[in-house]
Amino acid sequence: MVDLLLQNILNALQWGSFYALIALGYTLVYGVLLLINFAHGDIFMVGAYIGFFVANFLLGAYAFKLPTALSPPLVFALTIVATMALTALVGVTLERVAYRPLRRRGAPRLYVVITALMCGLLLENGNLALLGASRRSFPTLIPATVYDVGGVLVTNVKLLVILATILVFFFLETVVRKTKLGMAMRAVSYDRMAVPLMGIPVDRVIVFTFILGSSMAALGGVLFASAYPVLEPYMGALIGWKAFIAAVIGGIGEIRGAFVGGFLLGFVEIFVAALFPSTLRDLIAFSTLLVFLSFRPTGIFGVARATKI
Amino acid sequence: MRRFLGFWLYVIFSLVLLWICQARWLTPYVQLVVMFIGINIILSSSLNLINGYMGEFSCGHAGFMAVGAYVASILNVWLFTSHKVFGPALLSPSAAVYLFPVTLFAGGVAAALAGLLVAFPSFRTRGDYLAIITLAVNYIVKSSVENIQAIGGARGFMGMRKVIEGMEAVWNIPWVMLWILVCTGLTVWVLHRFVSSSYGKGIVAIRDDEIAAEIMGVNTRRMKLMAFMLSSGLAGIAGGLFAHILGYINPGTFTIMKSTEVMVMVYLGGMGSLSGSVLSAVAFTLILELLRPLQVIKWVVIPLLLILLMLLRPEGFLGNRELTDVFPRLRRWFAAGKEA
Numbered sequence: 001m002v003d004l005l006l007q008n009i010l011n012a013l014q015w016g017s018f019y020a021l022i023a024l025g026y027t028l029v030y031g032v033l034l035l036i037n038f039a040h041g042d043i044f045m046v047g048a049y050i051g052f053f054v055a056n057f058l059l060g061a062y063a064f065k066l067p068t069a070l071s072p073p074l075v076f077a078l079t080i081v082a083t084m085a086l087t088a089l090v091g092v093t094l095e096r097v098a099y100r101p102l103r104r105r106g107a108p109r110l111y112v113v114i115t116a117l118m119c120g121l122l123l124e125n126g127n128l129a130l131l132g133a134s135r136r137s138f139p140t141l142i143p144a145t146v147y148d149v150g151g152v153l154v155t156n157v158k159l160l161v162i163l164a165t166i167l168v169f170f171f172l173e174t175v176v177r178k179t180k181l182g183m184a185m186r187a188v189s190y191d192r193m194a195v196p197l198m199g200i201p202v203d204r205v206i207v208f209t210f211i212l213g214s215s216m217a218a219l220g221g222v223l224f225a226s227a228y229p230v231l232e233p234y235m236g237a238l239i240g241w242k243a244f245i246a247a248v249i250g251g252i253g254e255i256r257g258a259f260v261g262g263f264l265l266g267f268v269e270i271f272v273a274a275l276f277p278s279t280l281r282d283l284i285a286f287s288t289l290l291v292f293l294s295f296r297p298t299g300i301f302g303v304a305r306a307t308k309i
Numbered sequence: 310m311r312r313f314l315g316f317w318l319y320v321i322f323s324l325v326l327l328w329i330c331q332a333r334w335l336t337p338y339v340q341l342v343v344m345f346i347g348i349n350i351i352l353s354s355s356l357n358l359i360n361g362y363m364g365e366f367s368c369g370h371a372g373f374m375a376v377g378a379y380v381a382s383i384l385n386v387w388l389f390t391s392h393k394v395f396g397p398a399l400l401s402p403s404a405a406v407y408l409f410p411v412t413l414f415a416g417g418v419a420a421a422l423a424g425l426l427v428a429f430p431s432f433r434t435r436g437d438y439l440a441i442i443t444l445a446v447n448y449i450v451k452s453s454v455e456n457i458q459a460i461g462g463a464r465g466f467m468g469m470r471k472v473i474e475g476m477e478a479v480w481n482i483p484w485v486m487l488w489i490l491v492c493t494g495l496t497v498w499v500l501h502r503f504v505s506s507s508y509g510k511g512i513v514a515i516r517d518d519e520i521a522a523e524i525m526g527v528n529t530r531r532m533k534l535m536a537f538m539l540s541s542g543l544a545g546i547a548g549g550l551f552a553h554i555l556g557y558i559n560p561g562t563f564t565i566m567k568s569t570e571v572m573v574m575v576y577l578g579g580m581g582s583l584s585g586s587v588l589s590a591v592a593f594t595l596i597l598e599l600l601r602p603l604q605v606i607k608w609v610v611i612p613l614l615l616i617l618l619m620l621l622r623p624e625g626f627l628g629n630r631e632l633t634d635v636f637p638r639l640r641r642w643f644a645a646g647k648e649a
Contacts, residue, residue, distance in 0.1 A: 114615070117572075280452075290445045293430060
């Protein structure tokens, strides 16, 4: 009984890690731009696909081969780094092509949100049109080792995912709270009109935010693909929405919120799936959100902003 | 007499269209497209009440459509046909001729009640958070339907075709087309009267500044409740009609993709413009059908078109303007009538 509980807690931690990693991207962009980047779930999908191609390239699956064969752990490390860089590029391109012109013109935020939704659809269906509907399986880079700790099964991938998420959380907390760039990000969020007057390059701060958010999604994508090695174009849609819920429950715009919300949602889903038929999972996840928002509209760490007339 | 010119024009148009369908001058495919245009007009103009006139961002319209579709279909199948789950017909199939509008309306009422799920949180929440609530309601409706095995669960629900056949046995006229024309006309008329009444102006006041509107004596709670219930109720009626066009519904139809489609129509037409919504519903449905041969590429082209639209003309066809503002001559024709 106890080991079953522990096993489920472990599963929930892993599942929540993916949500937390994606929610961090939502929260960063929202915190700075007050924009819900609805394309973020699909950035996660793009990350997983880029990771797939990079890993296969490094393993020598394509015509152009590397001079020496690399060991799988090295391939895994290189894949993560390269994927994060390439996916960040995608995120920045999106910002550059779609969001920035709108922002320059001072378009209402709703239009930017619609554009983001459409960018998400574009990525999903562009992928479908380009690569076809066939699923791809991610190569095994880290051979799974199962540790049996008193009846609880722990795999190394699971540990890696949870550890990576915690590290990322502390990294982002430090960036936002301690560095000059983080200060600039908070300043842009606080008052976008006054910030350029202080000599802060707003565009550069925003680009950096997108780099951070997209690379976290890419990290999530590669880790997700290592844990569940099936890739399909719509994999980012539902997990993206759920991660967004996680960000909202935590209080969007707060990094701690994304982290806590992600794990909270992970726990809710895993325990619902453990106790009830698993078809109820989405229903309960979304109902939780509805009830939660009715009682606490700003999330766990969110602070209501007073509106002035 | 001139006041009702728009109304009579619409009646004549509808009669002509019905006659053409009756005489089978249109292929079934073209008829289907015309019917979808009608449904999309209802959907986009009702969503425009929330997104355009009230300035909230609702992105779960397909959820209400699903409620209406399921309630109306289940009532019809239960009352007028024998079904393996619901048993034999309670009433004779010919009664459907008189009771079809009632069941359709019941679907609308059920959807309006589901709209309360969004309306109550909207008192405390605004903007982005409300968008999430609408989205959550869409998913909640979809996965609830998936979990009720009696109505087919994820496999879907069918049997509405027999109801239509029962109606056609009494009088052989294109019933679905008739009801779509009636409902489309009514929707546009109701919404037009609503937003141009002094009562409906309160909704526009909420868009411009909620707190100021409250201070000026607008009962914002009641307005929001009204707007959400009216909008979702109309979506429910559209859903009921949609179910009877196809004769088969499944929860997979009413996903965020469908909601996005409706949103696209609203933004294409322009926020706060009823005639814009009507025009864009027509244009968008036609574009969708024209792009059908492209298959997968279709859903690449449409988002791309919309992104370009947002970049080049963010206010849509007619943002916050009506057709009568662009062509003042039209005002003669639709003095107090409607755009149809």
